Amino acid sequence: MSTPDPTPSFTVKDHPQRLALHNEVHARPPIPLWSNERIVSQALTLDTLSRREHISWIEQASAAFPPLQKSIQQQSIRVLRLSDEPSRILLKWEMHGEFLVITLFAQQQDAAHIESRSDLLVRVNTLLTRNGLTSLQDLGGQRLVAIDLVLEEATSDLDAFEIAKRFNDNTLLGSVITSNQNAQLWTDLQLDNEGFVCMLIRGRKMGSRQAGRAVQRLIDIENYRMMALLAFPSAKSMAEPLRNAEMELAKVSEKIAAAQKQETIDITVDAQLLGDVSALAARVEGWISANGLRFTAAEAYHELVKGALNELHESVIPGVQTMGTFMERRFEPAMRTCRWTVRRLHDLSDRISRTSHILKTRIEFVNESQQQALLESMDRRAKLQLRLQQTVEGLSVIVMTYYATGLLQYIAKGLHSRGVSLDPDLVGLISVPTIAVGLLWFLSRRQRKQRLL
Numbered sequence: 001m002s003t004p005d006p007t008p009s010f011t012v013k014d015h016p017q018r019l020a021l022h023n024e025v026h027a028r029p030p031i032p033l034w035s036n037e038r039i040v041s042q043a044l045t046l047d048t049l050s051r052r053e054h055i056s057w058i059e060q061a062s063a064a065f066p067p068l069q070k071s072i073q074q075q076s077i078r079v080l081r082l083s084d085e086p087s088r089i090l091l092k093w094e095m096h097g098e099f100l101v102i103t104l105f106a107q108q109q110d111a112a113h114i115e116s117r118s119d120l121l122v123r124v125n126t127l128l129t130r131n132g133l134t135s136l137q138d139l140g141g142q143r144l145v146a147i148d149l150v151l152e153e154a155t156s157d158l159d160a161f162e163i164a165k166r167f168n169d170n171t172l173l174g175s176v177i178t179s180n181q182n183a184q185l186w187t188d189l190q191l192d193n194e195g196f197v198c199m200l201i202r203g204r205k206m207g208s209r210q211a212g213r214a215v216q217r218l219i220d221i222e223n224y225r226m227m228a229l230l231a232f233p234s235a236k237s238m239a240e241p242l243r244n245a246e247m248e249l250a251k252v253s254e255k256i257a258a259a260q261k262q263e264t265i266d267i268t269v270d271a272q273l274l275g276d277v278s279a280l281a282a283r284v285e286g287w288i289s290a291n292g293l294r295f296t297a298a299e300a301y302h303e304l305v306k307g308a309l310n311e312l313h314e315s316v317i318p319g320v321q322t323m324g325t326f327m328e329r330r331f332e333p334a335m336r337t338c339r340w341t342v343r344r345l346h347d348l349s350d351r352i353s354r355t356s357h358i359l360k361t362r363i364e365f366v367n368e369s370q371q372q373a374l375l376e377s378m379d380r381r382a383k384l385q386l387r388l389q390q391t392v393e394g395l396s397v398i399v400m401t402y403y404a405t406g407l408l409q410y411i412a413k414g415l416h417s418r419g420v421s422l423d424p425d426l427v428g429l430i431s432v433p434t435i436a437v438g439l440l441w442f443l444s445r446r447q448r449k450q451r452l453l
Helices: 018-026 047-064 116-129 160-167 207-230 232-237 239-261 268-314 323-417 423-451
Strands: 037-045 079-082 089-095 098-106 142-153 173-177 183-191 197-203
Touching: 037 116, 037 207, 037 232, 037 239, 047 079, 079 116, 089 116, 098 116, 098 207, 098 239, 116 173, 116 423, 160 268, 173 323, 183 207, 183 239, 197 207, 207 268, 207 323, 232 268, 232 323, 239 323, 268 323
Parallel strands: 142 197
Antiparallel strands: 037 098, 037 142, 079 089, 089 098, 173 183, 183 197
């Protein structure tokens, strides 16, 4: 006798998207990082050709180097181990909707011996070319973000004066970060000679996941900040055209108000104004179509930046501006400009729509007035035609009565000459009212039939 399976099996068919949706929550896990790590990250904007080139390159790289974890290998995210301990190097490749991020994580010996960025890039490119792959600098795309971040073990906290020496004495941003408040973040958000933004995280007893999350948030902040700012040049360039369009609409509104005061409506003037408004509407809708996607993306990236900043859990270092405060004062105005531009575009579109509706209403009123006048004219003509018809019918009765009476008198005279005792005058006298009444009855009966039809 067989033992039944204690775990019941279900044969319910899975939803076709179940696996993809379930794995979405595991799509971007932070890479575990220990202290003394150099991270070099670059974000590239891609066209169709360079996107295909990068996808082909990562497929070749995935075959040449082992993945860090099987569970996080997806079509859009790959993490490869380029070299093992003690100088472990990881390469993280992330394909986003509009950009690509390539990040190198290089383990260092200790805080006193941090490998230079140039030496790290040379070592990585050597590993790639040795395996028959194209080096990083030869791949396509345009660099939008470049970050050089050092994660080092801190034996003690340093003040801003000491840290500034590592940033060419530039004005620093700094804060205490992470939920345990056990790390310092320092950066000047300036581009160095090679176009990199340098950052420094100094922490004590940071967990590997905690360090990985902090690094990922900083990379996300810079990437999403720059992607959001792609809309800013469009917002600035549209300031003057928008102002001119608003002035054009104001002039049209003034002309409509002036025309409204006149007793008569000139439809040619309204038609010309409607043509001007339609041309202006087409221009504004063109601006919305050309820039709407960019402004919508900027708003989404802006929200991601704010979320990543909140997750840093910054607290103030006395006398030093935090990154969150800096973004509030420098980044937020640009985003408000973009939002205000979007609002102006949609407000202008709505005003144009209302103005166009007013003009169409005026033109429709004129058309309806003309149609009403035409109907009244047709009604007058119908009444005149009816009166004329009645007059003609009355004359027809007289004429027909005259000829019929004359004909009967001729017949009576003929019969009288043949010996029939008929008085032609009497016949004529009797026939006149008889024929007239008969004709009137016939005509009235025919008119009733026509009205019923």
